[in-house]
Amino acid sequence: xxxxAARAGVGLKTVSRVVNGEPGVTPDxxxxxxxxxDALGFRRNDSARVLRKGRTASIGLVLEDLADPFxxxxxxxxxxxxxxxxxxxxxxxxxEDPAREQELVLALCARRVDGLVVIPAGDDHRYLEPEIxxxxxxxxxxxPAGRIDADAVMxxxxxxxxxxxxxxxxxxxxxxxxxxxQPRIHTAAERLRGYRAAMEDAGLPVDxxxxxxxxxxxxxxxxxxAAILDGPSPVTAFxxxxxxxxxxxxxxxxxxxxxxxxxGFDDFxxxxxxxxxxxxxxxxxxxxxxTAAERLxxxxxxxxxxTERSVLPTRxxxxxxxxxxxxx
Amino acid sequence: xxxxAARAGVGLKTVSRVVNGEPGVTPDxxxxxxxxxDALGFRRNDSARVLRKGRTASIGLVLEDLADPFxxxxxxxxxxxxxxxxxxxxxxxxxEDPAREQELVLALCARRVDGLVVIPAGDDHRYLEPEIxxxxxxxxxxxPAGRIDADAVMxxxxxxxxxxxxxxxxxxxxxxxxxxxQPRIHTAAERLRGYRAAMEDAGLPVDxxxxxxxxxxxxxxxxxxAAILDGPSPVTAFxxxxxxxxxxxxxxxxxxxxxxxxxGFDDFxxxxxxxxxxxxxxxxxxxxxxTAAERLxxxxxxxxxxTERSVLPTRxxxxxxxxxxxxx
Numbered sequence: 001x002x003x004x005a006a007r008a009g010v011g012l013k014t015v016s017r018v019v020n021g022e023p024g025v026t027p028d029x030x031x032x033x034x035x036x037x038d039a040l041g042f043r044r045n046d047s048a049r050v051l052r053k054g055r056t057a058s059i060g061l062v063l064e065d066l067a068d069p070f071x072x073x074x075x076x077x078x079x080x081x082x083x084x085x086x087x088x089x090x091x092x093x094x095x096e097d098p099a100r101e102q103e104l105v106l107a108l109c110a111r112r113v114d115g116l117v118v119i120p121a122g123d124d125h126r127y128l129e130p131e132i133x134x135x136x137x138x139x140x141x142x143x144p145a146g147r148i149d150a151d152a153v154m155x156x157x158x159x160x161x162x163x164x165x166x167x168x169x170x171x172x173x174x175x176x177x178x179x180x181x182q183p184r185i186h187t188a189a190e191r192l193r194g195y196r197a198a199m200e201d202a203g204l205p206v207d208x209x210x211x212x213x214x215x216x217x218x219x220x221x222x223x224x225x226a227a228i229l230d231g232p233s234p235v236t237a238f239x240x241x242x243x244x245x246x247x248x249x250x251x252x253x254x255x256x257x258x259x260x261x262x263x264g265f266d267d268f269x270x271x272x273x274x275x276x277x278x279x280x281x282x283x284x285x286x287x288x289x290x291t292a293a294e295r296l297x298x299x300x301x302x303x304x305x306x307t308e309r310s311v312l313p314t315r316x317x318x319x320x321x322x323x324x325x326x327x328x
Numbered sequence: 329x330x331x332x333a334a335r336a337g338v339g340l341k342t343v344s345r346v347v348n349g350e351p352g353v354t355p356d357x358x359x360x361x362x363x364x365x366d367a368l369g370f371r372r373n374d375s376a377r378v379l380r381k382g383r384t385a386s387i388g389l390v391l392e393d394l395a396d397p398f399x400x401x402x403x404x405x406x407x408x409x410x411x412x413x414x415x416x417x418x419x420x421x422x423x424e425d426p427a428r429e430q431e432l433v434l435a436l437c438a439r440r441v442d443g444l445v446v447i448p449a450g451d452d453h454r455y456l457e458p459e460i461x462x463x464x465x466x467x468x469x470x471x472p473a474g475r476i477d478a479d480a481v482m483x484x485x486x487x488x489x490x491x492x493x494x495x496x497x498x499x500x501x502x503x504x505x506x507x508x509x510q511p512r513i514h515t516a517a518e519r520l521r522g523y524r525a526a527m528e529d530a531g532l533p534v535d536x537x538x539x540x541x542x543x544x545x546x547x548x549x550x551x552x553x554a555a556i557l558d559g560p561s562p563v564t565a566f567x568x569x570x571x572x573x574x575x576x577x578x579x580x581x582x583x584x585x586x587x588x589x590x591x592g593f594d595d596f597x598x599x600x601x602x603x604x605x606x607x608x609x610x611x612x613x614x615x616x617x618x619t620a621a622e623r624l625x626x627x628x629x630x631x632x633x634x635t636e637r638s639v640l641p642t643r644x645x646x647x648x649x650x651x652x653x654x655x656x
Contacts, residue, residue: 003368006335040331058435066403066419069597072395079394079421088435091394091419093407107386107416111439247597254601269397269575270598273582 007036058088059296060108062101062118064142066093070243070266070285071119074141077289078117085297087114096185098122109136115296117141117289123184125150137299141292143186144309151299153292153310155283157187157265160314161194162201164263164281165239167316169202172325173237173261177210177228179221179249180241188213191241191265207233216244218251225252229260236326237261243268250278250321263322265314272319279322282315335364387624388436389419390429390446392470398571398594398613399447402469405617406445413625415442424513426450437464443624445469445617451512453478465627469620471514472637479627481620481638483611485515485593488642489522490529492591492609493567495644497530500653501565501589505538505556507549507577508569516541519569519593535561544572546579553580557588564654565589571596578606578649591650593642600647607650610643 005015010029017025018033025033061078063071075091082089090108094101101121105128108116115137123146132138132150140152168176178195181188192213199206209231212224225248228235237260238253240246246264253260264271267282291310333343338357345353346361353361389406391399403419410417418436422429429449433456436444443465451474460466460478468480496504506523509516520541527534537559540552553576556563565588566581568574574592581588592599595610619638644650 003331003335007331066407067400069397069400072397072400075394075421079423083423088432089420090436090439092417093403095407095411104416108418111418250598250601269596270578270602273578274598274601275603 003040004033004036007039008032055114055300056112057086058090058113059115059117059293060105060113061089061091062104062108062116062120063091063093064096064119064121068244069268073286074119074289077286078293081290081293081297087297094119094121096121096182098124102127106131115139115300117292117296118145119143120145122146123186137296139292139296139299141288149307151292151295151307151309153288153295153312154187155288156311156314157190158194158197160281160283160316161191161239161241161265162198163194163314163316164265164279164322165195165198166201167279167318167322168237168239168261168263169198169204171237171261171323173235174204174326175207175210175233175235175237176204177225177235177238178212178241179224179228179238179245180213181216181245183213188241191239195239209233210235213241216242216248218248221245221248222252225249229256235260237263237322237324240264242266246278246280250274258327259324261322261324261326263316267317274321276321276324277319279319280317282317284312284315287312331368332361332364335367336360383442383628384440385414386416386418386441387443387445387621388433388441389417390432390436390444390448391419391421392424392447392449394421396572397596401614402447402617405614406621409618409621409625415625422447422449424449424510426452430455434459443467443628445620445624446473447471448473450474451514465624467620467624467627469616477635479620479623479635479637481616481623481640482515483616484639484642485518486522486525488609488611488644489519489567489569489593490526491522491642491644492593492607492650493523493526494529495607495646495650496565496567496589496591497526497532499565499589499651501563502532502654503535503538503561503563503565504532505540505553505563505566506569507540507552507556507566507573509541509544509573511541516569519567523567537561538563541569544570544576546576549573549576550580553577557584563588565591565650565652568592570594574606574608578602586655587652589650589652589654591644595645602649604649604652605647607647608645610645612640612643615640 001015005012015033018030059082079089092104098121109131118140119142120140125145125148138150140150144152180192183189210228214220238249240249243266249262263279265281267280271278329343333340343361346358387410407417420432426449437459446468447470448468453473453476466478468478472480508520511517538556542548566577568577571594577590591607593609595608599606
């Protein structure tokens with residue numbers, strides 16, 4: 001609105017009058033204001049809406065990885081909520097790089113989104129403070145914000161992993177491996193904590209060679225699994241830290257003669273049609289997206305209460321791979 | 329740049345001098361220009377780059393469905409190429425709605441992306457002509473533009489489907505069903521054309537009850553498959569028009585006693601680990617994205633030759649489901 005006023009060489013009040021169709025503006029001034037609006041690249045209808053509410057009717061979603069199917073239902077749910085509120089959704093992906101996340105978030109703010117749903121890659125979000133103060137509503141999803149106070153919607157990674165590992169223990173396993181994502185990622189650290197808690201609950205020691213955290217690249221996961229299975233103290237079961245790890249472990253275990261049990265964090269397509277079916281700790285990624293987006297629009301509609309952190313429950317789905325008994 | 333000049337109350341030349349650090353500007357004017365740049369919401373470093381090249385170093389990608397895994401590798405490939413060119417990628421999804429596609433494309437243009445990669449939902453893109461004339465480079469991918477002349481990168485849907493159906497015929501099938509996406513979608517129509525050509529090549533009639541086009545919603549596909557399998561002239565094999573249809577057909581066929589052969593267009597994760605493995609016509613979705621994005625950056629770098637339409641080959645991957653012989 002300020003840009004329009006500056007370009008048309010009139011005051012803010014005049015722009016507001018033109019946009020709202022109020023009297024007291026000469027035809028010449030009206031024309032100049034309209035030309036400024038057009039020149040600044042907004043559609044005529046949108047511009048009126050933007051100027052009236054001080055909003056652009058668009059929100060941004062910063063994802064972690066465009067190719068991870070976990071984020072598909074989450075993105076679609078955010079989009080559906082945005083659509084129901086008459087807003088466009090614009091996304092970008094950080095590719096799990098904190099610098100890229102910051103660049104992308106600020107680029108979206110510079111393009112004047114009203115709000116942001118962020119799956120953070122980094123753990124220091126103080127760079128967002130000026131934007132939040134300037135009125136950009138922000139909700140974090142899947143992982144919390146770092147070093148700022150902000151709304152967050154997450155799954156119960158700790159509790160889910162703990163119950164998944166307890167399920168393996170209940171089926172007779174004593175030597176259980178954990179392969180997860182990079183330890184600086186909040187969900188990876190929480191799931192490892194859940195694994196350790198379940199082992200401790202059962203009085204079972206954890207051999208340090210059984211735990212491997214790092215990239216979810218198939219080659220890395222394959223090497224980690226081989227090292228654990230071919231080492232001096234092989235496990236009889238694995239807990240996989242997310243769907244990318246699980247899918248690679250399904251392949252690795254299918255190639256081995258000895259059957260190794262498996263429970264994975266995250267459900268994934270066709271898990272039930274594999275042989276054995278893959279037992280998972282399912283999180284509702286669509287519900288994560290929906291909850292985060294609805295929180296965002298409540299903030300945009302003037303909700304001013306303190307920040308909230310919501311933790312959604314997970315659900316164990318037994319399909320066979322997690323119910324295999326230890327062999328050998 | 330014009331906005332900065334207007335806001336600072338100086339000429340374009342002066343803004344250019346400040347940005348490029350040239351002499352002949354008073355400290356007071358320089359301060360005003362810098363304030364205008366800051367106020368317009370650009371980061372300092374970016375703003376220099378934008379103003380120098382007249383570019384924002386960002387490109388837009390308009391997808392069809394955020395939750396379809398086919399688009400994951402395509403999006404990631406576009407992002408990698410953008411990154412290699414120092415540009416940010418911003419996406420949005422049309423949810424297969426032509427009006428939504430247009431709204432999103434124009435919203436990205438209003439936010440001044442340098443170029444667009446578009447997977448079109450609609451078949452009339454004349455609304456894009458003013459933007460293309462104004463310098464927004466545009467490349468269509470997966471499906472061609474409608475009613476405008478524009479670059480396009482696609483897979484060989486016709487040839488791929490034809491070879492997939494010929495593969496089923498070579499394994500003894502005479503009654504083959506086709507379940508595909510909505511007929512107004514270019515790839516769906518092309519794949520149906522390939523199916524009909526293969527049947528005709530073999531001198532086989534096509535019963536109209538064997539062909540079903542429509543939404544890829546699992547319920548719709550399931551009903552279509554049941555109608556074909558339980559009708560008066562049941563098929564012994566299916567050709568599935570895309571990965572969403574294939575995945576539902578895998579479920580439907582797993583529930584039936586009689587084994588029905590299946591070849592699907594698009595490869596998908598874990599297709600090889602199912603029993604039987606799923607034979608597919610694979611397209612290289614990452615290569616589609618990469619080719620389209622590289623074409624876009626060539627255009628941005630001043631490539632002025634006529635528009636090109638590239639068709640990438642598909643590849644048949646035999647895994648078992650397409651090699652089943654007819655039963656009964």
